[in-house]
Amino acid sequence: MTAPIRTARESGLVACTRCARVWPMGTAECARCGSALQSRDTRSLQRVWAWLIVGFMCYIPANLFPMLKTRVLFTETDATIVGGAVELIHHGALGIALVILVASVGIPIGKFVAIAYLALTISRPAALSSHRRHKLYELVEFIGRWSMIDVFVVAILSALVQLSVVASINPGPAAITFALSVIFTMLAAQSFDPRMIWDSGSERAR
């Protein structure tokens, strides 16, 4: 474990991020799995910022417009994401309200901040070490999909509660913008090339 770390790039090699095979620098395509090879994805950051900004733009209407339209007899109530969670707290379902708040508010906002931080610290000195930032990246990649939970809840409720005049639940416009926001931020996280986290770390160490 005392041997120094050597990267493929420093050794004049290019690594395949899909199957981990290495090739001489300049090879265009991995002969094992067929992926395009790039020592560092230089346009990665552009794509990250693009997806992140679109994702954030979709997140704003997702919070302003109703997610669920509930009709019981002749009264119709609209609930936004946060409004729905507050309602759950009034019903005493604190745990479920917490799940919704974490999945639909905590995770998305945390993700915007985390991805922006990771992207910014590629070219600037960072307070966190490369190890910490890599952990943060793994967390963002792992947890991002779970925001989709609220969209699924809306889909289940709208399919299930269709009892003609007595009660019905229908999706509001926020369902679609929220789903888009989750998809775009997932794409932002996937566009990020984590190898750059380590590059910036080792350059400063020298």
Next chain:
Amino acid sequence: MAAVSGDARLTDLEDIIACPQCDTLHVARIPALGQRAICRRCGYVLIAPRRGAYLRTIALALTVTILMIGATFFPFLDVRVAGMSNASSLFDTALAFVDGGIMTALSVAVAALIVLIPVLRSLLVLYVVAPLAIDRAPLPQAAAAFRLSENLRPWSMAEIFVIGCAVALVKVGDLARVGYGPAFWMFAALVVVILLQESLISRWMIWRDLDPKNRPA
């Protein structure tokens, strides 16, 4: 995993493995069954062989496909209130947003995320792994099939859907009485099987076995 030291050892590139997350080079040494080889810098799991992984993967992929067909069309949940009832299948859930407008796109997306992509991934894995399990040459386009399966991995959201069910049940609980259909239990089992399948697959092992160089004709 062992570090790569001198340039002399770089001559045979096939024995070198580079961490996809941090680019660190290692000499590929396949660990004992059940053990994992991790990147010495960032801890990413590089190789994780399991006993009988290919046969078990095939069994689980078949299970996923069969369970998903059942889970899609049998009644999933039903709700009763004031003498009225409504049963809905997974299929209905996916179609909940169909209104002829922009919401229809969301229906397609939901159907893809919870049904189509998990099934497609299982079929792709079957196509890739089945010949390897019986020591035959991979089928044509196996590498492309496995690439597609890997690209779709983050978009397979069956397990998230199950947690969504739990939340929806609590929300609807004080409005009406909810019953569970056979498809609900099928889907719950399905999620466990998908997670098991994921933990069995060692990507590096599959890529190595797919490599035409490693298969003397």
